Amino acid sequence: MQTMQKGFTLIELMIVVAIIGILAAVAIPAYQNYIAKSQVSRVMGEAGGLKTTVDTCIFDGKTTVVYADTTVATECFVSAGGSNIQATSANGAIPVVTIGATGTATIVATFGQSAAADLKAGTPKTLTWARTTTGTWSCTTTAAAKYAPSGCPGV
Secondary structure (H helix, E strand, O other): OOOOOOOOOHHHHHHHHHHHHHHHHHHHHHHHHHHHHHHHHHHHHHHHOOHHHHHHHHHOOOOEEEOOOOOOOOEEEOOOOOOOOEOOEOOEOOOEEEEOOOOOEEEEEEEOOOOOHHHHOOOOOEEEEEEOOOOOEEEEEOOOOOOOOOOOOOO
């Protein structure tokens, strides 16, 4: 009577481990690029959410930006929830807003904290919304072009 052995040979198991290793070597960098790109898109939306507040302040003639609610009628109160991928400043982890006397404005978000390593390595990358005197907003970022969303060109 002949008995048949069941199972995998050592060489078959080694081939499977090698294939998994090759797939992981390709997938991990692609996943990291995907995460960085999604974080730039997220910050674009977080900072872009402040455009309406800034426009309202400009229309009301308020050019002094404050991040804590005050009763001063000439101050522009900018309020935003903190972000875990933006750098922390004196105002918290929210973008820095500046309003010019001529109706220009900028909203600058700096990557930090839990952002992807490529976004905060060396000089941390930024994403900037800029308003012209005519009220047109444009977006730019210092992040690599491969991470930049379509509406916000990178370098």
